[in-house]
Amino acid sequence: MRGRCSWVTWKLLHSIKPPELSRSCSGYVSRVRYLMRLKEDDEACREALKSGSFLLYNNLAPLLKSNNNIYKPAFLKASDLETILKKIGGDKHIVSESVLLGCNENGEAQFSLDVGDLDRSALEQQCEGVFVDLRKAFFMLSGPEAPIVTKGQALIRWHQTNGFCSATGQPTVRNQSGSHRICHSSGITYYPKMSPVVIVLVSDGSRCLLGRQATFPPGLYSALAGFCDMGESVEEALRREVAEEVGLEVETLRFSGSQHWPFPQSSFMVACHATVNPNKTQVSVDKAELEDAHWFTFEEMTEALQLKKPPRISKGEPPMFWVPPSFAIANQLIQEWASQQQLTRN
Numbered sequence: 001m002r003g004r005c006s007w008v009t010w011k012l013l014h015s016i017k018p019p020e021l022s023r024s025c026s027g028y029v030s031r032v033r034y035l036m037r038l039k040e041d042d043e044a045c046r047e048a049l050k051s052g053s054f055l056l057y058n059n060l061a062p063l064l065k066s067n068n069n070i071y072k073p074a075f076l077k078a079s080d081l082e083t084i085l086k087k088i089g090g091d092k093h094i095v096s097e098s099v100l101l102g103c104n105e106n107g108e109a110q111f112s113l114d115v116g117d118l119d120r121s122a123l124e125q126q127c128e129g130v131f132v133d134l135r136k137a138f139f140m141l142s143g144p145e146a147p148i149v150t151k152g153q154a155l156i157r158w159h160q161t162n163g164f165c166s167a168t169g170q171p172t173v174r175n176q177s178g179s180h181r182i183c184h185s186s187g188i189t190y191y192p193k194m195s196p197v198v199i200v201l202v203s204d205g206s207r208c209l210l211g212r213q214a215t216f217p218p219g220l221y222s223a224l225a226g227f228c229d230m231g232e233s234v235e236e237a238l239r240r241e242v243a244e245e246v247g248l249e250v251e252t253l254r255f256s257g258s259q260h261w262p263f264p265q266s267s268f269m270v271a272c273h274a275t276v277n278p279n280k281t282q283v284s285v286d287k288a289e290l291e292d293a294h295w296f297t298f299e300e301m302t303e304a305l306q307l308k309k310p311p312r313i314s315k316g317e318p319p320m321f322w323v324p325p326s327f328a329i330a331n332q333l334i335q336e337w338a339s340q341q342q343l344t345r346n
């Protein structure tokens, strides 16, 4: 039986108008509710495709546009996309393969679309943009724009790799927004997935601990990170990862923030600060996981934070120490630690 509360909710959902028409809600609330509707209502989403904007990808590389060397994601209006597809001989129906990304400040739906089957350079020319590998794109985009670009890539990748039901082997079918896929044979609904990862900056009070994997670029050290095991809490995963990777026991931990991380598959990074007993700081590195880990001083960290790009490698010289750039949550942890140290030193 439908209770009063759910009936009211149902009425609300079905009377939602695009944000610009709904004056009673704050901009944010009306945008969220509009998106909520587009996610589940195929007809409304098909309608939004006609007036939305599109971020194109070529084999997962996003299209960026430069204005005076400032790069931005190159969102195209629906009508412009149609014109461009016509010019390069692309099928206009591929637009329906777009995945719903979000809703911009003007209340327009945003979509991501991989056009890997079309002529890359013809598209770049028509769109006056360039397809850039996502890792490189991170260095070219300003902070606030990076998340929508990674979200678009993550959703496209998820659809590309979830075309079949893992129980029956039958094809799965997406809804219009791409918010889920269903196997009609088993009835299983699949939703885009992220793996939870803890990332932790360990401090002994005056130094912080960073590690590097053998696959990292030369000289790069980062906060310790690890995937959560099934059934673990964030706190348990964090204690375990620190013990496994560097042989230390965490005494306290404090939540800092979180981030979606697209590499290599989508992870949900939960970032924390942790402390160890300053008398028990002897590191024993698990060489299967890390190539090296050691304690860094405040001065070393401050210097590394000044570098805004990966340093050049000079032949014969040892690689210069650097830390993840500002788009990585590891950088946020390091910045916070350095500010805290600065306060205690003043």
Ligand SMILES: NC(=O)c1ccc[n+]([C@@H]2O[C@H](COP(=O)([O-])OP(=O)(O)OC[C@H]3O[C@@H](n4cnc5c(N)ncnc54)[C@H](O)[C@@H]3O)[C@@H](O)[C@H]2O)c1
Pocket: 195, 197, 199, 222, 223, 224, 225, 226, 227, 228, 259, 261, 263, 264, 267, 269, 289, 324, 328, 329, 330, 331
């Ligand atoms: N955004 C950032 O600032 C930042 C910084 C550091 C690391 N990271 C990311 O954190 C993630 C985890 O770090 P890590 O590599 O040290 O983890 P880790 O220490 O758990 O070691 C990785 C290993 O864990 C195993 N594993 C267990 N569950 C897994 C799963 N769901 N997916 C993949 N492998 C799984 C695999 O054997 C893999 O080789 C990496 O993807 C890395 O890119 C992000």
Ligand SMILES: [Mg+2]
Pocket: 224, 225, 226, 245, 289
């Ligand atoms: Mg690790």
